[in-house]
Structure formats: C-alpha cells, structure tokens
Amino acid sequence: SPFKEMCKGFKFDNKFTEVRNGEIVEVKWSKGESKMDRIANCEMFGEGNKKFWKQLWTGNLKFDNSKVLTSKIKFEVPKGTKLPTFILLRTWGVSDKGPQCTIVT
Template identity: 30%
Template sequence: MFLNVKSAFISLFLISLLCTFYGVNAIAVPKIKGLKERDDNSDLCSGFKFDNPPSEAKGPIQIKNNTEFTASWSTESGSELNLVSDFELFSNGTDGKLVTILWEGAAEIKDNKASATFSMYAPEGITLPATFFARSWASTPSGPNCFSVSRDFTIVEDL
C-alpha cells in the first residue's frame, strides 16, 4: 500500500509539472526604449554601399598588391547604421569563398560616410593578377547587422 501511495504522489507531481510547463508557451518581453521591431518597415540598411572600391565605376578596377588602400562606404539619409566593422576579400570564382579579412575594426559612420585604411594584398599562393570582390558588415545601435558587396576588382603586381 505504501508503494502505491508513493507512486501516486510521484505521478501527480510529474503531471502537475507537465501541465505547468505545457501551459507556459510565451515569454513576455518588455518594450525597451530605442529598440525597433523588425517588421516596422524602416530602412535600417538604407543605401549601404562601397564608394571605394567604387561600385558605380565604368571599366575594370585595378589595385596594386601590397599597397595602402582606403576603403570607403556610404549610406543614404535615414539609415540607422553607425559602424562598419570589416573588409573581407572573396574569390571571384564560382565558389566565391572567403580568402581573408583585410581589415577589422570600427569605422564610425558620420554624415552618411565612413572609411578605413589598411594594406590591400592577395595572400600567398594566389597568382596575380586575380579578381576579387569585397564584403563589409555594418551595424546599428540596436543590434541588427547589414552587409554590402563591392563590384569586382583585380589585384595586380604592378600598375
């Protein structure tokens, strides 16, 4: 009899736990000032693009290997982006693989412009001339990230 009473209490305890956790299916998140909802139709990334390497230049873009390079980006008015965080170099083949990260930091976007200076180079083992594209990430004060991709450019041994 003692065993049946003990197992009945254990069963009731487990059932009550199950009902408690099954009944809780939502978590309340308080509204935080400045935090935007993702469905608010705002243009968080509004016009985030590369200015150098130029995204709207005509003809091929050539950059000399192992030279100082200043990347620059811009946004449109209304964009909430405030920091650009990197410059990633990708191969321009069918694979489009990440080759290296040439710069990581925090370029502040002021008056819809940002820039960063670093060494532009093709890593060892890559035969030059070689064509690449770049990708950069930028963030907003409330956390969402946006990225921009440059048009193709070629790193050459000499200009």
C-alpha cells in the same frame, strides 16, 4: 520592409578596377538613410566570391554625426595566388539596435 529601411542608402562606395598586390587604398562607406551606427570590418574574397581569403580591416568605425567614413586597407592576396585575379570585398554595417547590413563590391 523594415529590413530594407534599416539598410536604405548604406553604401560601400569603391570603384576599384585594378589594384596591385600590397597596395594601400582608401575605402569609403556612406550611411545614407540607413540605421547603421558603425562599420565592423572589410573582408576579401577570391574565386568569384566563393572563397574567404582574409580580413583586410576590422574595428569599430563609428558614423557618429558623419554620413561618410573612410579607412585605409592593404590589398594582400594569399601566397601562391595566380595574378592577375578577380577579388571581391565584403563589409558589415552594424546597428546598435540589432540588424546588420552586408555589402559586396
């Protein structure tokens, strides 16, 4: 399908298994063969992807001639969150031609 071609190979390549609250980590995106031109954000979800917690990073990181992008984000869960807990990250790849690709890790 045309949509699958738009997102083909787009990855949010992060294999975190344990991160401490307040820790700053580097995250990585790969363009692959996708039509994505830039990364719009990185969001944190809790409770098994049921509850949006916060934007960890937002901006306009452009692939330009690069196939890989990185950015540093700070993991901070909302006050009162019982730790340890399971979280998910969601990111948006954006194409200047329209479609967007979303990945959850």
